[in-house]
Amino acid sequence: MPIKAALLSFSVALIWGMNILTVKGAVSEIPPVMLTAMRFAAVALLLVPFTKIPRKKLGKLALLSVVFGSGHFGVLFCALSVLDPGPVAIIVLLGVPFSSMLATYFFNDRLGWKRLLGMTLAFVGVMLMFWDPAMTHLQVPLLLVVFAALMWAVANVLIKKLGDINTFELNGWMALMAAPQLLVLSFILEPGAIDAVMNASWMAWANLSFTVIMSSIVAYGSWYYLLKTYDVNQVVPWSLLAPVVSVTGSILIFGETISTFKIIGGITVLVGVAVIMLRKPPQNQEQGMD
Template sequence: MKNVPNPTLIILAFFSVYVIWGSTYLLNKIAVTELPPFMLASIRFVTAGTLIFIICKITGKSLAISRKQFFNTVIAGFLFLAFGNGVVVWALRHVDTGFAALEISAQPLVVLLLMRIIDGKKIPAMSMVGVVLGIIGIYLLVSQKQVLSQENSVLGMSMIALALTGWAYGSLFVGRANLPSNYFVNTGYQMFNGGLLLFIASMVFGEEWSAPAAWSSPTQISMILLILFGSIVAFTSFNYLLRTVSPEKVATSTYVNPIIALILGWYFLNEQITTQSVIAAMVLLTGVYFINTRKKFLLYSRFANKIGGKRYEELRL
């Protein structure tokens, strides 16, 4: 008899993917005001990776992988976590959470362009509409006086764009790479290796480390939430949804996460939501919609259906 999905679990899983991942911008912003960015991200991912390894051992999952698979998890960990997430955390020192989330929501656009450049894939007419709208939306977002007048905001936006390109290329890489078949083991290695790379970056840039006991309460709480919920609970929920509902329904997080980030940044950090930001969000997310909906999210499904877990990184860890 076929198992019937539990509606309550589905609702809770969507809540995790929508709200928890949308809230990671706020949590990172709170923590990075006190902690060095690469230190913050390193502690988060090394701890999360270690906890996943412990869970795997308790549940009897083998952590044995081949040398090639290990090397590929290092590359993926660099693209998604060390470079991608680490640079975004750094940029959050200079950019509002809502702006960062909206810029990152353009990732499907960048993936599409990279597929065109690297693989020579033709961009369908509907997706071209999405590309044009996405570019217009990004311009409206970053051209605001409120953004340009903030110190180092242009640098922050530029660094996020580089991180976004790393995420997009990583999406192409994991779709072809030989990685551990178990998504939880795969995630653990990528997080742990990415965290180690971030530790090296922190040492290279001379960041000053401090013990958790010396952190303020908001930073301690933010780090705990990032590790347990942002890195483990939301990811598990995402993979549960991939196996329970259609990929296009899961992909709706692309549209919801930036809205959650905007609202939380406005409410908790008094970040300003301008009329132009709202217009930019509408234009940009409409463009992402045109890209994602072509032929039932073929772009999304190309990676989502190949994993057990390889596709998680495209959403905000």
């Protein structure tokens, strides 16, 4: 991989790692479901005017907006409003083994012993984090992160079944459909959300802007370019730097405490996910879910 591509891959991982930190900062002032609605509304505003209407795919995009918009991001932001960014950044990596599991059913993908080993390590690592005595009162939020990871994997299946679609069309129109449903949920679940938005500081708005522009548009756009230009096995491993950035930032910025369970569990998850990502599938296999 050329040095420019390596630097771009590193930049994407850095942005994604910082993104969880900025979301954590934003949900400290703006309720999580409202924040998610605002995120998607901003993405739609920035992308939809410059894309065509994917008329034949609107039904599938509507389903994706529920799974990916509310099921993944909405739930993940709710968990982040309670949890430190470190555990969230690690546990959400379960989306990788969940994707491998779903690929065996929907795309007849063969797991093989290496990916089975990686999946086992990932789940064992998360279990260790659940057993952390300091996390015993946070089991429900931790389970929300696991659910968000599962919804990310389901979204991967739905995106693959969408077929050929422009990245910005997908993100823009999915966001346009996700924003209203999240707004309604916020009105139901977060009665003080409007007041919170009106009283939010400039830092909360800066954090939201980073999430919308840098993570949703710049990072994902760069990532799709890298995947189309270079071998998947050259690009994907860079994403493992993101949780390292998140954990480091959480310690430095939010004062997160690190326990033995977190360290061992986190490393075990990273190793397991790395095994899954680095496993090179046969040429006749579907590769979109690896």
